[in-house]
Amino acid sequence: MRAFARLLDCLVYTQSRNRKVALLGHYFRTAPDPDRGWALAALTDGVPIRIPLRRMLSDLVTRFIDPVLYRLSRDYVGDTAETVSLLWPDDRVIVSTADASEAQPASDEKPRQLALEFTPPPTAPRRGEGRNGLFPSPLREVNRDGPNIGDNSGEPPELSLGAVVAAMADGTTAERTERLGHILDQLDATGRWALLKLIGGAPRVGVSARLARTALAESYARDVSEVEEIWHALTPPYLDLFQWLDGTAERPDPGSKPVFRPVMLAHPIEEEDWPRLSAEDFAAEWKWDGIRVQIAARGGEVRMFSRQGDDISGAFPEIRSAFHGHDCVVDGELLVMRDGVIAPFNDLQQRLNRKTVTPKMMQMYPPHVRLYDLLFDGHEDLRGLSFEERRRRLEEWHANHHPRLTDVSPLVPFKTFGELGELWSSARAEGIEGLMLKRRLSPYQAGRVKGEWFKWKRAALTLDCVLMYAQRGSGKRSSYYSDYTFGVWKTDDNGETQLVPVGKAYSGFTDEELLILDKWIRGHTTEAFGPVRAVEPEIVFEVAFDSVQPSTRHKSGVAMRFPRIHRIRWDKPAAEADTLESVLGLVGGSASNAEAASSNSA
Amino acid sequence: MTSSAPSVDTWLYPVGSGIYCEPGDFYVDPGRMVDRAVITHGHSDHARAGHGAVLATAETIAIMKVRYGEDCAGSFQPLALGEAISINGVRVRLAPAGHILGSAQVVIEWAGRRAVISGDYKRASDPTCAPFELVSCDVFVTEATFALPVFRHEKASHEAEKLLASLAAEPDRTHLVGAYNLGKCQRMIRVVRDAGYDKPIYLHGAVMALTDLYQKLGIDLGALHAVSETDAKTMRGGIVMCPPSALGDRWSRRFGDPVTAFASGWMRVRGRARQLGVELPLVVSDHVDWPELIQTVIETEAEEIWVTHGREDALVHYLGSIGRKARALALVGYGEEAE
Numbered sequence: 041m042r043a044f045a046r047l048l049d050c051l052v053y054t055q056s057r058n059r060k061v062a063l064l065g066h067y068f069r070t071a072p073d074p075d076r077g078w079a080l081a082a083l084t085d086g087v088p089i090r091i092p093l094r095r096m097l098s099d100l101v102t103r104f105i106d107p108v109l110y111r112l113s114r115d116y117v118g119d120t121a122e123t124v125s126l127l128w129p130d131d132r133v134i135v136s137t138a139d140a141s142e143a144q145p146a147s148d149e150k151p152r153q154l155a156l157e158f159t160p161p162p163t164a165p166r167r168g169e170g171r172n173g174l175f176p177s178p179l180r181e182v183n184r185d186g187p188n189i190g191d192n193s194g195e196p197p198e199l200s201l202g203a204v205v206a207a208m209a210d211g212t213t214a215e216r217t218e219r220l221g222h223i224l225d226q227l228d229a230t231g232r233w234a235l236l237k238l239i240g241g242a243p244r245v246g247v248s249a250r251l252a253r254t255a256l257a258e259s260y261a262r263d264v265s266e267v268e269e270i271w272h273a274l275t276p277p278y279l280d281l282f283q284w285l286d287g288t289a290e291r292p293d294p295g296s297k298p299v300f301r302p303v304m305l306a307h308p309i310e311e312e313d314w315p316r317l318s319a320e321d322f323a324a325e326w327k328w329d330g331i332r333v334q335i336a337a338r339g340g341e342v343r344m345f346s347r348q349g350d351d352i353s354g355a356f357p358e359i360r361s362a363f364h365g366h367d368c369v370v371d372g373e374l375l376v377m378r379d380g381v382i383a384p385f386n387d388l389q390q391r392l393n394r395k396t397v398t399p400k401m402m403q404m405y406p407p408h409v410r411l412y413d414l415l416f417d418g419h420e421d422l423r424g425l426s427f428e429e430r431r432r433r434l435e436e437w438h439a440n441h442h443p444r445l446t447d448v449s450p451l452v453p454f455k456t457f458g459e460l461g462e463l464w465s466s467a468r469a470e471g472i473e474g475l476m477l478k479r480r481l482s483p484y485q486a487g488r489v490k491g492e493w494f495k496w497k498r499a500a501l502t503l504d505c506v507l508m509y510a511q512r513g514s515g516k517r518s519s520y521y522s523d524y525t526f527g528v529w530k531t532d533d534n535g536e537t538q539l540v541p542v543g544k545a546y547s548g549f550t551d552e553e554l555l556i557l558d559k560w561i562r563g564h565t566t567e568a569f570g571p572v573r574a575v576e577p578e579i580v581f582e583v584a585f586d587s588v589q590p591s592t593r594h595k596s597g598v599a600m601r602f603p604r605i606h607r608i609r610w611d612k613p614a615a616e617a618d619t620l621e622s623v624l625g626l627v628g629g630s631a632s633n634a635e636a637a638s639s640n641s642a
Numbered sequence: 643m644t645s646s647a648p649s650v651d652t653w654l655y656p657v658g659s660g661i662y663c664e665p666g667d668f669y670v671d672p673g674r675m676v677d678r679a680v681i682t683h684g685h686s687d688h689a690r691a692g693h694g695a696v697l698a699t700a701e702t703i704a705i706m707k708v709r710y711g712e713d714c715a716g717s718f719q720p721l722a723l724g725e726a727i728s729i730n731g732v733r734v735r736l737a738p739a740g741h742i743l744g745s746a747q748v749v750i751e752w753a754g755r756r757a758v759i760s761g762d763y764k765r766a767s768d769p770t771c772a773p774f775e776l777v778s779c780d781v782f783v784t785e786a787t788f789a790l791p792v793f794r795h796e797k798a799s800h801e802a803e804k805l806l807a808s809l810a811a812e813p814d815r816t817h818l819v820g821a822y823n824l825g826k827c828q829r830m831i832r833v834v835r836d837a838g839y840d841k842p843i844y845l846h847g848a849v850m851a852l853t854d855l856y857q858k859l860g861i862d863l864g865a866l867h868a869v870s871e872t873d874a875k876t877m878r879g880g881i882v883m884c885p886p887s888a889l890g891d892r893w894s895r896r897f898g899d900p901v902t903a904f905a906s907g908w909m910r911v912r913g914r915a916r917q918l919g920v921e922l923p924l925v926v927s928d929h930v931d932w933p934e935l936i937q938t939v940i941e942t943e944a945e946e947i948w949v950t951h952g953r954e955d956a957l958v959h960y961l962g963s964i965g966r967k968a969r970a971l972a973l974v975g976y977g978e979e980a981e
Contacts, residue, residue: 052912053921105791106963112956113792126792126910229794233912261687430896512890518902518919519890558892571890 041199041227043071044079045234046346051245055514062406065259068282078238083252085351086241089208089275093240096217097124100224104129153292153481160365182490201228202277208239250348251263265273265302265486272336273297296614298336300349301369301415301423302486306493313494314457322462322477323427328410329473329587329601330375331392335409336416337363346376352586353499353599355397356407362444368437369416370409371484373449375471382471384589385601394617410449411438415484424482430484467505474498475583491554498551500584501626502606503528504617508539508581510561512571513546521561521573522546522554524605530596530620539577542623543585550606557608580609580617588626598623645752650781650946654750654757656971661759661783661967663750666732667693670759674710676678680734682761683710683745684824696779697721699736701744701859705824706853723772740774741928742825743856749777757781758942761830765934766795769836770861775940782944783971786952787929788907789960794933796925798829802837805881808901810921813879815898820886823849825928827883828856830905831863833926834881838938844853844869844877846884846893853883853960876899890919907931939966 047067048513054060060340064083068076081087101110101124110127117123207219237243250264253271257264262285273294280409285290292499332347342360344353352361356374376383376391387582391397414434415423422430431451438448452475454460464475474497482492505526513522522544527539549557560579567574584606591599653664659673668678675692682688684699684705685760689698691710694702700720707714721727723746726735734747741762749760758779765774790794809817821827827849834843842865845853850868856862869882874896888894889902904920907927915923930938937959947968949957954970961968 053915053923055919055921106960108959109791109956112953112959113790116790116953117792117911122912123792126794130794512919514919519892519894562892 041201041205041231041235043067043237044075044201045227045231047079048234048237048243048245049230053249054246055518058249061255061258064247064252064255068256069259072200073279073282073466074475075201075595077279077282078205080252080256080278081276082238082243083245083247084249085276087205087239089239090207091216091239092213093236094120096213096220097236097260099217100124100221104394112221117527122233124224125232125236128224128229128232130228164574174274178575187220192539199223204235205277227437238590246418248348249350256285266291268300268302270294270299271349272299272343272345272351277330296339296509298341298343298369299339300334300336300351301347302349303330303332303334303347303371303482304413304486304493305347305488306478306495307490309477309496317457317477319455319457321462321479321481323431323480324454325412325449325476325478326452327473327476327497328373328375328449329471330373330380330382330388330410330494332371333374333409334371334415335359336365336369337366339367340365342366352392355394356401357397358407360445361410362409366441366443367416368414368441370411370434370441371413372409372411372446375408375410376405378406382408384587385587386591386599392545395503407445407447411446412449413484426481427478428480429487464498465577473499497586499603500586500606501588502582502584503542503622503626504609504612505542505583506539506542506577506614506617507575507581508577509559510557517554520554520558524557524581526583527596528618528620528623529615540620541594542596542620543583543594543600543603545583545603545605548584549608553608577614580612580614581605582607582609588623596620596623600625644691647897650755650757652965653752656973659973661753661971661973663729663732664732666729666750668729671761676716678729679715679959680748681706681737682759683741684877685742685762686763690694690893691715695719697727697734699723699744699746702746703744704855704859705744705852708772708851709824712856717748719976737777739770739839740765740768741826742769743859743861745771745911747775747777748755749779755780756953757783758944759783760785762787762929763938764930765938766927768798768829768928769832776938776941778941778943780944781948782939783948784934784935784939784949784957785929786949786954788843788931789949789953789957791956793907793910793931795910795927795931798833798926799837801905801924801926802830802839805834805903805922805924806837806839808903809879809881812901816874816877816880816882817903818882818884818894818897818900819905819924820884820889820920821849822928823885824852826905826926827885828853828861828863829928830926831866831883832861835862839881840864841880842867843870844880846882846888848885848888849883869896876968880974886918895926909945936960972977 047063054063058252067079071079078087087335089114113127114123114499117126121581204223208216208224223235225237237245253267254264270292274292280289281293284291329385334345336343336345342353342363343351344359346352374388376387387405391401391407411434412638413431414437417433417437422433435448444455451539452463455461460475474495477494479492479497505528507524508527509525511523512518512520513520523544525541525544527541529537531537561573561575564578565573566576583600583603585600587601587602588598589601590597593599655662660669660671668680669676670680671682672679673690676692678791679693680697681702682701689702689713694716696706697714697719699722703718703720722734723738725735725738727827731752733751735749737746737749737753739745739761741764745761745763747761747763750759752758756779758777760783762785763774764980767773776822800856805819807815820831821830831843844867846869853863854867877897886904887906889972894900901921902919903924904918905916905926907925907929908914908921909923910926945967947961947966949968949970950973958968958970
């Protein structure tokens with residue numbers, strides 16, 4: 041528990057990706073089994089424990105603290121796990137996480153590995169007995185530097201993650217609540233926090249599941265795709281995975297489980313690419329504005345993965361049932377579609393980032409998968425075949441099986457790039473982000489392979505917006521105001537104009553421009569709220585974006601998709617920036633609307 | 643204390659931004675200019691410029707002069723900790739508060755009753771000031787800066803070791819320590835010295851004058867240099883003390899990729915530290931934490947607890963639940979100076 045607690049505690053305060061990877065790698069290479077596997081589970085798919093944790097904690101905490109104080113504390117802290125870890129009495133701590141230096145990867149010292157199993161001390165008096173609140177009895181007698189309670193060996197007994205998971209795995213809720221109380225008693229505040237993050241799911245320590253897998257692979261000098269390919273066939277605590285990484289066993293075989301295959305990605309096409317390419321070597325297809333997914337069906341199981349290999353099937357039972365009984369791995373675009381018409385991206389967003397879905401949501405936002413590629417047909421791996429050949433197999437396969445809620449993304453026929461260019465510039469239909477160019481002979485390879493696939497996003501729309509708020513960036517940019525919220529003018533019924541925010545961007549300017557903007561913002565702040573400053577409405581940004589969609593996130597009722605600062609219009613007075621009407625004219629995204637709108641204010 | 647004596651709130655009560663003692667005709671820590679002010683300590687929400695006469699410890703007077711100028715009050719009268727005087731028949735004594743150098747509780751006795759206005763205070767050890775003295779009283783006036791049970795501060799020595807461990811682990815990165823420029827900054831330097839760190843420590847311009855004053859008043863802080871007069875390379879891998887606001891300021895860019903540390907009781911809560919982009923939170927506070935606060939209130943045996951500023955809702959609720967009479971004074975302008 042100690043090493044894990046230190047790991048999480050360091051991660052939460054570390055901004056640099058490389059340092060996070062180093063911290064994780066050090067932990068995975070030094071922590072014992074099965075602890076490192078449980079830790080990996082906590083950071084990725086979650087430790088498979090089903091307990092009503094919030095209720096159990098509330099039950100435990102209100103035994104020794106007034107419910108009003110608990111509520112005030114939780115409101116202040118904003119996180120139940122952290123609130124409980126801070127409130128819990130320290131008077132029986134026997135596992136201390138003190139001395140942060142040991143968690144540094146630079147340290148040669150291995151984390152202590154004391155595998156004493158957790159045994160609840162049955163005779164110790166229960167905390168809180170006869171007390172009405174948190175009275176400190178003599179002042180500051182809590183030992184924060186080391187253990188001293190009934191332990192003469194000088195070494196604290198270590199609570200293993202495996203023991204914690206075992207204690208939470210079975211029994212009635214009441215039994216598990218008591219066990220949880222005993223475990224919390226033994227840990228210091230950081231340990232308690234880490235424990236609750238371990239069993240609570242979604243630890244939110246600034247590490248994505250993919251980053252955790254990447255750090256794991258890199259620390260064993262493996263490519264992350266080697267881990268991803270077998271990931272979804274594995275179960276916590278991943279003993280077989282670690283054995284393979286340690287070199288003591290073969291790579292686990294996914295066998296009959298549907299697993300994720302690393303996705304092939306495209307490079308944005310640049311001006312200098314064109315002369316090197318021949319039209320006859322490439323096939324073109326529309327780039328749909330949804331999210332890229334991979335569906336793997338095998339042995340009665342169906343999984344849908346995001347591009348990063350996260351399993352998102354839970355929120356899409358319709359897709360699971362559509363592919364049920366098939367045996368394939370397909371690549372496609374997940375969309376929301378009604379009567380054959382693609383809905384705005386915002387509709388799809390309603391269904392993303394959730395674990396489950398309500399019948400109402402299923403009805404309101406029906407999903408659809410537009411297929412791009414076929415990776416496996418049964419057990420046959422097609423990835424070595426050319427795009428052309430795979431495409432033929434995809435069409436054939438789809439004609440034979442035709443899973444519901446799917447269609448095949450059509451190829452866009454063309455003879456010359458000039459002809460294709462015309463199609464590209466006229467394409468502003470809902471749901472189209474641009475064109476894809478795929479080399480006819482390209483095999484399906486992991487990642488962004490140079491010269492094989494290109495994405496040709498349709499030309500951006502631009503509007504002149506006024507800087508309203510600036511926020512400090514993170515990491516290297518933490519001393520700069522580098523995240524900008526901008527707005528356009530809205531005229532109300534009384535003819536009064538005010539700025540309403542339409543988007544936020546933090547890219548598209550040079551370092552020099554950032555310095556100038558940062559200085560300007562500090563000198564023109566009208567109000568500060570924490571890391572955010574409101575500024576005088578003076579700076580005009582020409583903002584480029586892919587489309588505008590209805591949104592409840594902004595007061596304006598619209599949101600830009602992929603906004604970035606195109607230019608800083610030092611020359612333009614703020615009063616001449618665009619209006620909300622111009623923006624509303626772009627919703628749905630037709631080119632003629634865009635031209636009409638921007639000509640108003642040009 | 644005689645039970646027939648008039649209750650304290652008939653002669654001592656909050657007036658807008660301070661507490662007024664009617665028979666003595668003086669204010670304690672008033673937020674606006676008054677004729678006669680007793681000042682508990684030098685933080686800006688307690689000590690303001692422009693009063694007619696100021697009664698405070700010699701150290702607090704010296705701090706006020708550094709911050710606001712030699713003539714920031716019409717006259718100054720120093721009163722040593724532990725000594726008492728009579729003001730219009732009201733006995734006034736200053737007792738150490740353990741908050742920062744010169745900090746005092748104001749012990750006021752009149753008509754057989756005793757009230758203690760504690761200002762800001764702490765019970766944890768602090769080598770830069772006299773330790774808190776417990777004074778039993780009828781009315782105890784307390785702050786509530788950290789009055790939530792989630793607040794339990796770490797030992798400062800432990801946090802100093804944490805800082806030194808980080809320096810050892812990241813020897814190429816300058817450690818920028820944000821600490822409030824009066825009290826916290828000098829205490830951090832002192833505890834880092836006590837933990838065995840004897841290299842020069844570098845100071846942001848805003849902390850220099852008060853740090854100089856501490857040294858003049860006999861607090862040994864070791865070798866200190868101004869950041870503005872030192873090459874960035876020299877400071878690499880060293881400790882730089884600055885006010886918290888400088889951590890995210892343009893000023894910090896000269897250090898390349900520093901470790902940002904922040905010494906404050908607020909650092910107990912991860913969300914606070916993350917929000918500020920702090921990489922190394924040091925949970926060091928010059929205020930009482932929750933257990934110390936409750937303990938102190940009970941030990942004073944006060945019949946009534948008046949709460950000045952902070953989380954008065956939680957404290958008043960809790961004291962009520964254990965049968966203590968407590969009320970919030972709702973003073974204006976307190977707690978504005980960062981912890």
